[in-house]
Amino acid sequence: MKDTALVDSLLAVMEDSPAPIYQRVKGAISTKVASQEWLPHQRVPSEAELVKALGVSRMTVNRALRELTAEGVLERQQGVGTFVAPQKVHSALFEVHNIADDISARGNKHHAQVLRLDSGQATTDEAMQLGVRTGNAVFRSLLVHFENDKPVQMEERVVNAVIAPEYAEQDFTTITPYAYLNQAAPISEGEHLVEAVTPTRWEAQALGLSDAAACLQIRRRTWSGDNIVTSARLLSPGHVLQLFGHFQR
Amino acid sequence: MKDTALVDSLLAVMEDSPAPIYQRVKGAISTKVASQEWLPHQRVPSEAELVKALGVSRMTVNRALRELTAEGVLERQQGVGTFVAPQKVHSALFEVHNIADDISARGNKHHAQVLRLDSGQATTDEAMQLGVRTGNAVFRSLLVHFENDKPVQMEERVVNAVIAPEYAEQDFTTITPYAYLNQAAPISEGEHLVEAVTPTRWEAQALGLSDAAACLQIRRRTWSGDNIVTSARLLSPGHVLQLFGHFQR
DNA sequence: GTATTTAACTTGTATAGACAAGATGTTACT
DNA sequence: AGTAACATCTTGTCTATACAAGTTAAATAC
Structure with missing residues (x-):
């Protein structure tokens, strides 16, 4: 009772x-x-x-x-x-912003410079990143994003050409690769690897850094359904990644 | 019709x-x-x-x-x-691990060294971080975490003494501050600021770094209800923060 | 013409009853 | 003893009905 x-x-x-x-x-x-x-x-x-x-x-x-x-x-x-339920490993809901939105949210002007945009066959490393076979068609792009004419992020990207066949024809000074890819193949999952790196001399130069300051590097892979759409490497000097979230339990 | x-x-x-x-x-x-x-x-x-x-x-x-x-x-x-619903800013569900769990999940041995553990009155900066008045009672701790006897993370922490009054009496070689605080005042919200920094000479020495390699710095503030429990600064050389998540829409 | 009331439509919640489906232990049979 | 059928308890779903509460637009009164 x-x-x-x-x-x-x-x-x-x-x-x-x-x-x-x-x-x-x-x-x-x-x-x-x-x-x-x-x-x-x-x-x-x-x-x-x-x-x-x-x-x-x-x-x-x-x-x-x-x-x-x-x-x-x-x-x-x-x-x-x-x-x-057993106590879960703490997980949190964070928000990840795309850089153009981020910059305009701060009331600043964003523009991008395209350093490279071509197509080719996936190297073994690229094939691994995209989960395709070596030699499959891919696009590669290299951009620098500016905030009020100051370089703030380098974006190196490999794209699965099967998923986004018209990637190379886009004008990335008017739409960010992220935004284009997301409309071409809506993102369903994402993986981020965040680490601190020292940029190469060449990268430091492209970002307008005098010395080799520590940069935040984010490797982001995005899925659309079961396919990996793209693998990007984002390099930002002095940039801060802000992660909010409420924990479960 | x-x-x-x-x-x-x-x-x-x-x-x-x-x-x-x-x-x-x-x-x-x-x-x-x-x-x-x-x-x-x-x-x-x-x-x-x-x-x-x-x-x-x-x-x-x-x-x-x-x-x-x-x-x-x-x-x-x-x-x-x-x-x-309008398309949301992409948000993702990430998992944040505490370092001791992380290390043991890799099958390695974790131990911590307590460099400092004392109490005092909050400086203006500390009071800002914790959302309390300047001069309020706080605890401060400074630890180095080791993975298989190799230093992997420095943890500098300020704790709201009102929320966790017994913080200074804990033995942080057997329980991590994070784990203790979470049981003392369950975490409800969290904020993370991730950036790349170059450590000071002193920090580099404590972490056993020969040169001033880039470090990943995470500033983490955790809430329990409406109160800020603690503000921590985690400094990891060559460490990678891994963030998985499925996007909403 | 303006203000008020009313009606109609929306989502939000609560209930009682019904059957499906998975799990478990009990009973009956061989 | 082993096995099969059964009863019972659980969660999972679906339905029909009812009323509450918020919004909007039409009808009404002035």
Whole structure:
């Protein structure tokens, strides 16, 4: 007969409030989890039990449990039960901006200079990056982005020619490669490798750096469905990558 | 009389499939959005229209639309209607690991050396970082993390003493500050500023660097509810920050 | 003509009932 | 003892109905 205890402990959290019932049910349960009164892998009362304890309909309880599952608080298995989800590796939702938007968001003027734009056959290294066979058709581009006429980023890119066959015909002084590729083949997944590097003399010169200052290098690969669209190397002196995010649990 | 066209175009996507009905409704709608047949800000048929067109119950349509809204595909306004959501600034779900886990995940041995651990009053700069008043009680710590006896990261940290009053009594050779703070005051939000810097001579020495190689510097502030728990500066030579993520739309 | 009320339509939530489907233990049979 | 059928409990989904609440536009009163 744990029902009375269950009623007490859950109802205490749900007491009268203007919020919708399913939200109050969610709150009552996630409070139990957050307070560690209910521990990971521990079983949560079944829908039927919660219905009896809380005096609400099953669909309402179901919605609360379903949403908490989507939020990573609970785990459910049909036929077995509902359990408190184990604490996840912290993950965060960050925002990544494309450089042109970034610059205009700061109220500055952006323009780009195209240093190279050609097509060719993928080297072994490029083929690895794009997940294609060596010798497949690729495009290569090399740009420098300017903020108010000051160079701020070098962008070296290899593009899968099968996915974006018209890449070489674009005018990258009016549209960024990122923006073009995203409209040609909408991005579904991305991978970023961020590291600090010392630029080569040539790169430092192209970026207008007097000495070999530390640069932030981002290697970004983007997928469209199962295909790798492009692999880019972004080199920014003194640039800051800003990552916000709220952690899950 | 756009109903017949609506039926045709949507039913075509929903044709017999073992998937649950609400999933097929979601699929039919998100296909329209993905194919850009329905454009951002454009109106989506009302629940009543979809019910008539698809021959399913309103609750089922409602669930499909509600979940697509949660996923950022649609936007809804009570009393007005449902609309295709404007393309968001690309955001991605990344995973951030704490260094000790990271090292042990690679099968290596981690240990830390505490260079400094004391308490004091917040300087103006520290107070800014923590969102408290100048002079408030804070703890300061300076650690070097080792991977197989090789220094890999310097961690300089300021902690809000009100939130974690027992910080200075911890043994950070057995638990990382991050792990301790997270259990003392669970992280709810985080902010990361990533940049490339050239370490000072002193820092280079502490990290065992012969020359002044470029280092990846991460400034991380973590919140617990409305309070800033800590502000950390992580300095890693040759370290790579790996960010995966699937983009929204 | 203007302001107010009303009607109609939208999404948001809640309920009761039903059946499907997965998991598990119990019973009955060989 | 081993096996198969069954009962029972779980979550998963779908439906029909109902009312609440926000928005908009038309109808009405002045």
